[in-house]
Amino acid sequence: QARLLLAGAALCSNARLEQRNGAGGWQVVGDPTEGALLVAAQKAGVGSNQIGAMAPRIHELPFDSRRKMMSVLLRWSVPDLLPNPQSYVVFTKGAPLEVLRRSRHLLADGQLRCLSESDRAEVVAANDTFAGLGLRVLGIGFRTGGAELADGVPALLEQELTFVGLVAMLDPARPEVEGAIRQCRGAGISVTMITGDYGLTAEAIARRIGLVTEAATIVKGDDLDTLSEESLRDLLVGSDTKSGLIFARVMPEQKLRLVQAYQGLGHVVAVTGDGVNDAPALRAANIGLAMGGSGTDVAREAAEIVLTDDNFATIVRAVEQGRAVYDNIRKFLTYILASNVPEIVPFLAMVAFGIPPALTILQILAVDLGTDMIPAMALGAEPPEQGVMERPPRPKDQPLLDVPLLLRAYAFLGVIEAVASMIAFLSVWQGYGYSFADLQSVTPAILARTADAATMLHYQQATTMALAAIVACQIGNVFACRAEVGSILGRGLFSNRLIWIGVVTEISLLLAVVHLPPLQRVFDTAALTPLQWLSLLVWPPLLVAAEELRKLVVRRWQRASR
Template identity: 60%
Template structure:
């Protein structure tokens, strides 16, 4: 459109109407300055959000631990990793102590993943699944370790995703395509009319050649809608301002119109549909299941105990879960949000304990920790030895107290007794089957389930053999948690469906969890069809397009890589859809760029 106006201005000068020429060019400059300022403001705001990679790193140089700028890291450096550290390179672990890493920004997994220093085989697995590797852009959720740098900059997994993103060419928006079509039509009509007028004035009216030419140019210029460009820009700018009031930052004016033309939304799950804050929602003790209200790390909500006879057992179980945790809850001043420091799973346990009316500081003072047996991927449990006893009526007069939390089946395997209504009968096979069935039922709903057990005794518990501490436990119950959907998501999904917009979930998280969230938010009404990244890799482009065309609802893609998200977006666009992509992680970047409109979520 601007090119047409430039040409119209030149023709105006040729036709000896300089006032019109200057007016047309002024419209171009005013519109250009206005559009530049609008997008400059957006870029300026975005630059303040680009803090994914850390600025400094702790490394050993000349045998001493020093802090250096992250940009100075080179292959072969030995980094020290501690809880809360942001990792700025890809590295291989050589030492690890209960190390958990949050890789959600790269893979979309809602839970921190364990990392060990033991060598693993990388055949037939993606690098991100290797348990002895850590990657740039991820964060240490818990534990500590030493890692040797093997890739920096563009050679990291983070850099590869950035390279993939950079190679995606930005296509013209729907508005730009439509205006281009209008400009071509106007140009064709204007030139045609100019030629016709020139011939008529020369042949029929008998005007001089120069006069006929100038008259024809005037007709051509008259056909150019000089006000169209500023009118469109102003209308879009008004839309941008309205969206800014709702905390939506628009980088390009044309994106406003594209958003209104969207037919398919491809959305990430972790941090986009969900809060990325683990929350305990269900508790199970023998013969009853208990709801826990509230969402996120803010300790507001209740543990809805239906009968007083279960109250002491539930409080004991949640006290044990909290005492067997290393996470912390922070409430920064001048902020309404609570923050978790450490493993999100453990933070969720602390919040649940507070909701049950427990004072965490009093608990830690009442029964100080003597020893800890960290979680590892083989035992799949964590155990703490505490000195003293809790002020519960149903706790024995003992010198030491043990709490164990971990994978329910592993905790159950090490349990000999069952805590039930202040009694501790020996576990029967039937009771074990009931616990397994309860665990399976909760897991099928997408919950992350932990088993909690305890043991009490005297000085014989304070022994060096860790293996003996985790024997003859008394099983207390199950704690089920999930990364809950954002409160506003269900209504937004329903609104999209009423508007005829198809919504597809594309996540790096596990299929069972993704399907459970999809059902909770109303993304699907019936059965969920889940396609994993591995299954997607075996589909041809034709087969993929056929699935996308036939399956309008109930479609979830799980455990997908960034390049697979990009492939799905391209497949939808090939089918003629206007595709919007929402996401909050680096793994979403290629798809965000390839979409007709990319919506980056910043919680």
């Protein structure tokens, strides 16, 4: 009887086994559940490739989520497994209770008898026992017949069945899934199980992977249909705190309804699926994720993302990388915007105080299109910050350029850089004995470029110092921007080597602009003295220290406000 059970399960499957590399290994092509049945049947000597020629398939009733079963009509000539004086045998494989409901007879110890109520209760109890262990259970039945079955009429093929038995198999979760679900909870992501599996099976699997930690609330598809929209909304509200919410024996339209209900509550919904029945929910979700290995073409077509490794943990890693990319864009913008303030302040000072601008237009371009570019791009390659998966999702309507970012870039970092550049600019004039009034008096001649050669050289050196001070501050800024709220001390000095490449490039470009005569003529710069270069070394650590102090205050304020 066990061989007949496995033969029926294998013949009523569409997966196949293929030998890999000629010898030494096999792989399943198709549904993994059917693959497990094929392997078991093969080992018992009744695989589809072993007896398939003696039982060719005539007709198939594909699996349907409403019937919860599939059937095949075979021309039978395997008398040692199942003596059959007639020509045809139907094998049915599906949800045990559905197969049992369509059965009138039971094959027990090789003997055929009518199914009694006690037999039915025994099958249900065995099914529940297996399901409670987290096993996936299928029921196998058959019927024999003659020409009346040849037309493949469903009403005939799947009625008056003889129940053969149950097949139970373990579909173990990947070891990393439990940790991934724990990460989701920490990141404010609610994970809900919506499955076509039997309720007890779903609960056991959910407990095994840590999705359920307390009492489970199992909502079956039939029960879901009885819920009004308001009742369903009440069930789903706060579902992120209901670790025991499971939807079992769910049909495609019910899964679609759940997706739409979650969206109606303002959630961003990601749905995973691999079958044709998952396509409506995959298409309706904000993010549809299809399985690349076990998924059907229909599911992959309906989804936005295909998981080539069929691994839930990959989704969590993608979320982490997505958050890191978003953070890195903000770091990039903060770094770029901060240098805008010291670039505009010289012209405001010229208007307000009547002094010459501390920067020329080409020097501003040297910063924006030259020294800033490589460090800014290096920030885009920053690894995820510690704790990135311990904060809630950002609101959908939160702009990338928000008020905190602009205040940090313009009102804090930018102000420090502006002060540094103006101090550097004025220090050159002071070194040559100019008072503030003296500087104001020579401004018209400098602007008209009619001042004497010595004054113009002093002006070139002063603007060069202002330019160098901005670049020095930006060197500190690129390190300060590596963490938006956390301390950069935890980032690792060499965890992003591109930063150092950017800094070296930045310094090299500055040295070229300051000391190479052709570039001096283009950018109107002058060589700096060793003492002037040394004076610039104070600005990078000063800016980093000020930013670290600001972030420390922010972190303490955030902890106090929780």
